Amino acid sequence: MLVLPEVKVNDPKRGWQRPSIYDVAKQAGVSHMTVSRVLNGHPNIRESTRGRVLKAIDEMNYTRSSIARALATRRAMRIGVIVDGPLQYGPNSTLRALESAARGVGYAVSAFSISDDEQSQIDAGVVELVTQGVDALCVIAPRASSLDILRRQSTGLPTIVVKAEPDDVWHTVAVDQRGGATLAVTHLIERGHRSILHLAGPQDWYDARERDGGWRDALALAGLHIPKPISGDWTSDFGYSIGRTFVPDGVTAVFAANDQMALGFVHGLWEQGLRVPHDVSIVGFDDLPDARHFLPPLTTVRQDFAALGELALQQIIAAIEGETHGQHDVIEPTLIVRGSTARPAS
Structure with a gap:
C-alpha cells in the first residue's frame, strides 16, 4: 500500500490536510498554473514570482512528488515517446537526454522503439502509449518514411517531434x-x-x-x-x-x-x-x-543532447498547458577540432 508523507495544513474549515498545489498558490499569491510552471522548470517565469512560490513550498513543506502533482493536476505525469532507429547514436542519445530531463521535474517516460524492419509497428506503438494514459507524445523521428506512417494517426494528445526539418503539422525541435x-x-x-x-x-x-x-x-x-x-x-x-x-x-x-x-x-x-x-x-x-x-x-x-532533451521537455510541458512557442526550435552544434584535419599536403 502506498502511503504519502503526512504533511498537513491547519485549516479550521477542513481540519488537518496535506498541502495541495492550490494551498501553495494561495500562500504565494499566484495561480495554481504558475505553481505548476515553477515545479516543471518553465523558463518564462519572473524570478520574483519563482522566489515567492519556492518560499511558499518550503514554508508549507509541500510534497513535490510525481504522485502529489498528478493528484493536484489530474495528470498522469507521464510522457509517451516513440523512438525510430533506437540503436543509432542520435535517437538513443536523444531518448536518454529526454528521460533525464523529465525525471528532473517529476515526469516519467514510457518509450516504444521502432527498429529498421518494424516501421509497420508505429501504429501499435501509438495505441500502446495512448492506452497508458500519457499526457503527451514525443516522437523521435529520424526517418521520413516512419513519420509518414505516423501522420495517419490522430490521438488528440499534445505532440512534439524531434526532427531536423520543420513540419507543417507538428512543433519540432532539433540540433541544427x-x-x-x-x-x-x-x-x-x-x-x-x-x-x-x-x-x-x-x-x-x-x-x-x-x-x-x-x-x-x-x-x-x-x-x-x-x-x-x-x-x-x-x-x-x-x-x-x-x-x-x-x-x-x-x-x-x-x-x-x-x-x-x-x-x-x-x-x-x-x-x-x-x-x-x-x-x-x-x-x-x-x-x-x-x-x-x-x-x-x-x-x-x-x-548537445542534454540541451536537446531539455528543449524537448520544455515544449512538451508548454503543449500540455496549451501554450505554443513557435514551430521549429533548434540547438546550435559545436565544431570540435582535433588531429584528423590539417592543411592539404603541397
Whole structure:
C-alpha cells in the first residue's frame, strides 16, 4: 500500500490536510498554473514570482512528488515517446537526454522503439502509449518514411517531434544539422581544401539530408565544385568498405555524415597506406564519446543532447498547458577540432 508523507495544513474549515498545489498558490499569491510552471522548470517565469512560490513550498513543506502533482493536476505525469532507429547514436542519445530531463521535474517516460524492419509497428506503438494514459507524445523521428506512417494517426494528445526539418503539422525541435555540417565543411575550406567529398547518410533520414545540404551550402558559398556524394548506412563497416578502395583523384578532404562511418573510412585508408590527415583530412559528426581516442583523434561536430532533451521537455510541458512557442526550435552544434584535419599536403 502506498502511503504519502503526512504533511498537513491547519485549516479550521477542513481540519488537518496535506498541502495541495492550490494551498501553495494561495500562500504565494499566484495561480495554481504558475505553481505548476515553477515545479516543471518553465523558463518564462519572473524570478520574483519563482522566489515567492519556492518560499511558499518550503514554508508549507509541500510534497513535490510525481504522485502529489498528478493528484493536484489530474495528470498522469507521464510522457509517451516513440523512438525510430533506437540503436543509432542520435535517437538513443536523444531518448536518454529526454528521460533525464523529465525525471528532473517529476515526469516519467514510457518509450516504444521502432527498429529498421518494424516501421509497420508505429501504429501499435501509438495505441500502446495512448492506452497508458500519457499526457503527451514525443516522437523521435529520424526517418521520413516512419513519420509518414505516423501522420495517419490522430490521438488528440499534445505532440512534439524531434526532427531536423520543420513540419507543417507538428512543433519540432532539433540540433541544427545543416548548420553543423556547414561548420565542418567551412573548417576544411579554411584549411585550404578545395575538393571535399561527402560520405553521406541514408537519404530517408532527415539528419542525413540536412547534413548533405550543409555540405552543399558551404561549397557553393566558396564557389567550389560539388561532387556526387557517396550514400552510406551510418556504419563503420560501410565507411571501411569505401576507405579501402578509395582513390583520392584530387580529393584532399572528406566530410563524413557521422563518426562511425568516419572511423571505418580511416581504417580503410590505413589498410591501403594512406595517412590521415597527411593524405586526406577527415571530419565526422556527433562527437561520439570515443572520438577523441580515434587514431588520429577525430575532428567532428558535437551535438548537445542534454540541451536537446531539455528543449524537448520544455515544449512538451508548454503543449500540455496549451501554450505554443513557435514551430521549429533548434540547438546550435559545436565544431570540435582535433588531429584528423590539417592543411592539404603541397
